[in-house]
Amino acid sequence: MASVSGTGSLGNTSLRGYGGLVSGIDRDQVIEQLTAATNAKITNKKSEMTKLSWKQEAFQSISNKILALQDNFMSYSSSSNLKDASIFAKNRISILGDSKVTKFVSATGSSSLVNSLAILGVRQTATASTRISDKKNGTDSITADRITEENLNNPAACQTSNLKGSQLTFGYYNEVTKKYDATATFSFPSAYKDEDGKSQKIDYTDIYGADGNADAGKIRELTDKLNTALKQSGLKLGENQLSDVFEFGFDADSGSFRINTKAGHENTNIVLRDTSSALGALGYKKADGADTSKGISLKASNNVFNANSSDFASKSVKRQSVVQYLTGRKVSFSYGGQTKEIELVKKGETFSDLSDLAAKMTERLEKAFGVGNVTAEAENGTLKFKVGDSSQSLTINESDPEVRSMLGILNGASNKLSLNASLWDNKEKLGLDAGDFDSDGNGYIEINKTKIKFTKNTTINELMDKINNNKEIGVKASYLSTTNQFVLVADETGKRGEIDLGANGAGEKLFGCTYTEDGNGKRTYTNGGSSEDGKNAQILVSYGNGINTMVESLSNSFDLAGLRVTVSGEFGDVEGSEGNWSYDKSQAVTFSASADIDGVTEKVKKFIEDYNALVEEINTQITTKPDSSYGPLTDEQKDEMSETSIENWEKKAKQGILFNDTTMRELSMDMQGVLTELVGSVANYADLEDIGITISTDYKDGGKLVFNESAFRTAMTDEPDKVSNIITGGGDVKKGLTKIIEDTLTPYANRYPERNGGSYGRLIAEAGSEKLPLSVQNNQIYRELKEMEEAIEKFRLQLKSEQDRYINQFTRMETMINQMNAQASYLSQLQG
Numbered sequence: 001m002a003s004v005s006g007t008g009s010l011g012n013t014s015l016r017g018y019g020g021l022v023s024g025i026d027r028d029q030v031i032e033q034l035t036a037a038t039n040a041k042i043t044n045k046k047s048e049m050t051k052l053s054w055k056q057e058a059f060q061s062i063s064n065k066i067l068a069l070q071d072n073f074m075s076y077s078s079s080s081n082l083k084d085a086s087i088f089a090k091n092r093i094s095i096l097g098d099s100k101v102t103k104f105v106s107a108t109g110s111s112s113l114v115n116s117l118a119i120l121g122v123r124q125t126a127t128a129s130t131r132i133s134d135k136k137n138g139t140d141s142i143t144a145d146r147i148t149e150e151n152l153n154n155p156a157a158c159q160t161s162n163l164k165g166s167q168l169t170f171g172y173y174n175e176v177t178k179k180y181d182a183t184a185t186f187s188f189p190s191a192y193k194d195e196d197g198k199s200q201k202i203d204y205t206d207i208y209g210a211d212g213n214a215d216a217g218k219i220r221e222l223t224d225k226l227n228t229a230l231k232q233s234g235l236k237l238g239e240n241q242l243s244d245v246f247e248f249g250f251d252a253d254s255g256s257f258r259i260n261t262k263a264g265h266e267n268t269n270i271v272l273r274d275t276s277s278a279l280g281a282l283g284y285k286k287a288d289g290a291d292t293s294k295g296i297s298l299k300a301s302n303n304v305f306n307a308n309s310s311d312f313a314s315k316s317v318k319r320q321s322v323v324q325y326l327t328g329r330k331v332s333f334s335y336g337g338q339t340k341e342i343e344l345v346k347k348g349e350t351f352s353d354l355s356d357l358a359a360k361m362t363e364r365l366e367k368a369f370g371v372g373n374v375t376a377e378a379e380n381g382t383l384k385f386k387v388g389d390s391s392q393s394l395t396i397n398e399s400d401p402e403v404r405s406m407l408g409i410l411n412g413a414s415n416k417l418s419l420n421a422s423l424w425d426n427k428e429k430l431g432l433d434a435g436d437f438d439s440d441g442n443g444y445i446e447i448n449k450t451k452i453k454f455t456k457n458t459t460i461n462e463l464m465d466k467i468n469n470n471k472e473i474g475v476k477a478s479y480l481s482t483t484n485q486f487v488l489v490a491d492e493t494g495k496r497g498e499i500d501l502g503a504n505g506a507g508e509k510l511f512g513c514t515y516t517e518d519g520n521g522k523r524t525y526t527n528g529g530s531s532e533d534g535k536n537a538q539i540l541v542s543y544g545n546g547i548n549t550m551v552e553s554l555s556n557s558f559d560l561a562g563l564r565v566t567v568s569g570e571f572g573d574v575e576g577s578e579g580n581w582s583y584d585k586s587q588a589v590t591f592s593a594s595a596d597i598d599g600v601t602e603k604v605k606k607f608i609e610d611y612n613a614l615v616e617e618i619n620t621q622i623t624t625k626p627d628s629s630y631g632p633l634t635d636e637q638k639d640e641m642s643e644t645s646i647e648n649w650e651k652k653a654k655q656g657i658l659f660n661d662t663t664m665r666e667l668s669m670d671m672q673g674v675l676t677e678l679v680g681s682v683a684n685y686a687d688l689e690d691i692g693i694t695i696s697t698d699y700k701d702g703g704k705l706v707f708n709e710s711a712f713r714t715a716m717t718d719e720p721d722k723v724s725n726i727i728t729g730g731g732d733v734k735k736g737l738t739k740i741i742e743d744t745l746t747p748y749a750n751r752y753p754e755r756n757g758g759s760y761g762r763l764i765a766e767a768g769s770e771k772l773p774l775s776v777q778n779n780q781i782y783r784e785l786k787e788m789e790e791a792i793e794k795f796r797l798q799l800k801s802e803q804d805r806y807i808n809q810f811t812r813m814e815t816m817i818n819q820m821n822a823q824a825s826y827l828s829q830l831q832g
Contacts, residue, residue: 025810027807027810030806030810031803031806031807031810034802034806035799035802035803035806038795038798038799038802039799041795042792042795042796042799043634045788045791045792045795046632046634046792047631047632047634048788049785049788049789049792050632051631051632051657052781052784052785052788053781053785054653054654054657055657055658055767055781056767056768056781056782056785057654058621058654058657058658059658059763059766059767059781060763060767060768060769060770061617062614062617062618062621062664062667062749062763063748063749063761063763063764063767063769064769064770064771065610065613065614065617066614066745066748066749066750066761066763067749067750067751067769067771067772068610069607069610069611069614069741069745070742070745070746070749070750070751071751072607072610073603073607073610073738074738074741074742080603080606080607082603082604082607082727082728082738083728083736083738083739083742084728085724085728085730086110087596087599087600087603088595088600088716088720088721088723088724088727088728089110089595089720089721089724090110090114090593090594090595090720091108091109091110091593091595091596092593092594092595092596093107093108093109093114093563093591093592093593094591094592094593094594095107095589095591096589096590096591096592097587097588097589097590098586098587100571100587101569101571101572101587101589102589103568103569104122104567104568104569104570104571105119105565105566105567105568105589106565106566106568107563107564107565107566107591108563108564109562109563109564110562110563110593111560111561111562111563111593112561112562113543113544113560113561113562113563114563114591114592114593115591115592115593116543116544117541117542117543117544117560117561117563117590117591118541118542118544118588118589118590118591119539119540119541119542119565119567119572119588119589120540120541120542120548120572120574120581120583120585120588121539121540121570121571121572121573121574121583121584121587121588122537122538122539122540122567122569122570122571122572122574123538123539123540123550123570123572123574124535124536124537124538124570125535125537125556125567125568125569125570126493126494126534126535126536126537126553126554126555126556127493127494127532127534127535128489128490128491128492128493128494128497128534129489129490129497129498129499129532129533129534130487130488130489130490130499130530130531130532131487131488131499131501131511131512131513131529131530131531132480132485132486132487132513132528132529132530132531133485133486133487133488133510133511133512133513133529134431134485134512134513134514134527134528134529135483135484135485135527135528135529136416136417136429136430136431136484136485136486137428137429137430137431137484138390138415138416138417138429138484139390139415140386140387140390140415141377141384141385141386141387141415142384142385142394142396142409142413142414142415143382143383143384143408143409144382144383144384144385144407144408144409145382145408145409146158146322146405146406146407146408147322147326147354147357147382147383147407147408148322148354148381148382148383149353149354149378149381149382150381151321151322152321152322152323152351152353152354152357153321153322153323153351154321154322155319155320155321155324156208156212156319157320157321157322157325158319158320158321158322158324158325158406159205159208159317159318159319159320160205160317160318160320160325160402160406161204161205161281161316161317161318162280162281162315162316162317162318163188163204163278163281163282163316164188164189164190164202164204165187165188165190166187166188166276166277166278166281167185167186167187167188167276167277167278168185168186168188168259168272168276168278168279168282169183169184169185169186169272169273169275169276170183170184170185170186170235170237170242170246170270170271170272170273171183171184171237171270171271171273171295172237172238172269172270172271173271173294173295175294180273180295182237182238183237183273184235184236184237184242185235186230186233186235186242188204188226188229188278189202189229190202192225192228192229192232193228193232200225202222202225202226202229204222204316204317205317206218206222207219207222207313207316207317208313208317214255214312214313214314216250216252219250219312219313220249220250223248223249223250223257226248227243227247227248230242230243230246230247230248231243237270240265240268240270242270244262244265245261245262245265245268245270246259246260246261246262246265246270246298247259247260247262248260250312254310255283255310255311255312255313256283256306256309256310256311256312257282257283257309257312257316258306258309259272259298259303259305259306260300260303260306261298261299261300261303266299266300266301267299267300267301268298268299270298271294271295271296271297271298272295272296272298272305273295273296274286274292274293274295274296280315281315281316282309282312282315282316283309283310283311283312283315283316284296284305284308284309285308285309285310286308287304287307287308290304290308292304322406323345323349323350323351323357325406326344326345326406327345327346327347327349328343328345328346328347329343329344329345329403330342330343330344331344331396331397331398331403331407332396332397332398333365333368333369333374333385333394333395333396334393334394334395334396334397335369335373335374335387335392335393335394335395336369336373336392338368338369339397340368340369342361342364342365342368343364344361344364345357345360353378354378354381354382354383355378357376357378357383358375358376358377358378358383359376361376361383362375362376362377365385372388373387373388373389373392374386374387374388374394375388387415390415391482391483392482393414393415393416393481393482393484394414394415395412395413395414395418395481396409396412396413396414397412398411410425411459414481416429416481416484417429417430417460417479417481417484418460419459419460419461419464419479420459420460420461421459421460422456422457422458422459423443423454423456423458423459423460423463424437424441424456424457426460430460430509430510431509431510432506432509432510435505436505436506436509437456441455441456441457442454442455442456443455443456443506444504444506445463445501445502445504445506445507445510445511446501446502446503446504446507447467447473447475447488447499447500447501447502447507447511448472448473448474448475448498448499448500449500449502450470450472450473452466452467452470452473454466460479463477464477464478464479467488474490474491474492474497475488475489475490475491475499476488476489476491477511483528485528485529486510486511488511490534492534492554492555493534493537493554493555493556494534494535494536494537494553494554494555495533495534495535495536495554496534496554497534498533498534512529513525513527513528513529513530513531514526514527514529515529515531536552536553536554537552537553537554537555537556537558537567538550538551538552538574539551539553539558539565539567540572540574540581540583541560542588543561548581548583550578550581556568563591571584571587572584572587572588573587595716595717595720597713597716597717600716600723601709601712601713601716604693604707604712604727605707605709607738608693608705608707611705611741612704612705614671615668615671615701615702615703615704616701616702616704618664618667618668618671618702619668619700619701619702619703621656621657621658621659621661621664622658622659622660622661622664622665622668623659623702624655624656624659625656625659626655626656626657626659627652627653627655627656630649630652630653630655631653632650632653633646633649633650663748663762663763663766667748667763668702668703670744671702671703671744671745672702672703673703673744674695674703674705674737674740674741674744675688675694675695675705677735677740677744678726678733678735678736678737678740681729681733681734681735681736681740682732682733682734683725683726683732683733687722687726688726689708689711690711690715690719690722691711691712691715691719691722691723691726692707692708692709692710692711692712692713692714692715693705693706693707693708693712693726693737694706694708746761747759747761747762748761748762748763749761749762749763749764749769750764751771751772760772760775764779765779765780766779766780766781767779767780767781768781768782
């Protein structure tokens, strides 16, 4: 709706300056009287505009109800659509027969043969093609390669970095604000990119030589990698990139890590924040009494960081024995469907040898999983976690790669396959060999003529995800940990779903199964695997004509003369061949159908309620006379009233806004003729009474429908086809009730202009609707409101022009009077 703002008062506050100081005339009151005609034009036009906007709201209220009625009950996308004859049909299917077999059958839809149709038996259900691989090579243990006799109490066996992941924060300190104006933080990374763009790991612990002492050469290699990482970080402070200002280094004489300034930046004002988490790991220690709250200077002439750094090797790398490292650490073990956190070494425990440690761990593992199920043993100087039953699966899960490295296990280590470990690490268990990878460590498998590529670092889980997420393959892969086998299952059931592993050897090694075949083609699988081709479902059906037919389907669903039947199990002991089938008659399944009486009744009841609400609003609008004593309020009037008073006034003023409107009267007349047209469409009025839908006998109701729910339910029970024909059209009824109402309302409001000669309808053309965005600014009332806005603006400009003219005239008059008064005063003085 177009809108205008109020004109406001034309009193003193609306006029410029002060008038009447000399003449004594109330200038503003005089001007208001002189401009009253123009002001009245503005007020009247605003009143017209308000009335027109109310009229637009009234039209839109009715058109929105029409659109809602069409959307809810006359659209095939609506769940309450009453144009669809199928909702009145007997489509609630009951399965009849022995409960032991009816549980295997479900049905939907409708069929004229429903009462004569019978399923005599299910010979076989549809299955998908399946491949279960040979059993993979498993063991009865998981080896912890780093927990050895040699490393057990070796103080340097476990080396971990204190530096990786810690941070250095650089910044500019402002002496005035006592804050850092800008900062940039460098995190010591786990990797950098080499010249070829490949990611290279940074081993922060590889800084010791064979003699166990810090190796200056190795430390300088580390600082070179860190300088590359600093440059690749792209960190900047102001215009300076940190890698252009600083470089990391190492001083062999003092054994200290260095942060040196580069040429041209010796006097840099960039400092290190003393809160940087990497300082301790770099060997920095604040001097006694030093104040570093303003930062740690890095100037060449006063490098406080370098002056107070030492012993980088021992500070950056923590060296421990295996026992020391494992103390207090918990690792997750999974066995027999249970997962337990096991604390490997408790605080204060010491062990003389590996067997001593294994005995203590066994004690804790048996407490968690039972005696003999999971144990720890020292074997050939290395610790192994063993299972008592090799058919059981043991998995060790540890999310921290550092802990896994110190234990010497893979991610998701298992005595079977480690699904989170790479194909390369699992190759012996998988039956793969180096020949399945090319010189770059890449390979592929082929399933159903689709290649799935992998690298030596691809994990088993990642490979299965690639298979499962590729729709072209049409196969799902999974792993059976209990038997250490892969399973491939075709996505589609029946003979259409196949599993072809192609000619590539890697696919057959991973998912294939070996077998021998006798002279009759019978297979014997030799290593636990199996292969089953998909089967079509087969059911024996009787259509009531004395002939039994075997019906076959790729899936477990069948279309039987309009009835959608789904089976989930076999029954009936069906044997024989076409024309000579035998079956167990006691297990035959039959069907009965009934209409959804409750559901349909509620939909029709709601439809008539909404239709009657529309009729009532239309009838009220055209029969209610407006009260001429109530009209739009001016801004001044609203200022003197409460919100409630304004609301009540406008409610009264809006009544009768469409009284005797031509379009609305024609709509009302058309709607009163709905049932007359339905009777003319060969629906006997007595039939309407039979199904509980008639027209109100009170002429004041404006054509409301009367719904007799009891009669309607009886009709739905006894004659659902009759109800369907009257409401949707069918049989002898050329046009049903819903179609007649739709055709009646469409010329007034609709969503599809192509059904109405390119028009959204008369009400939409008149007033638009927010439900149809294109109509909001494309309707007659909108255009009239815009014209009124323009007229009001012209009147406002005219009013301002008149006010300015009268103000200027008064100003000149006041000036002249003032001059005359001055002359009179002068003459009076001369005579005095």
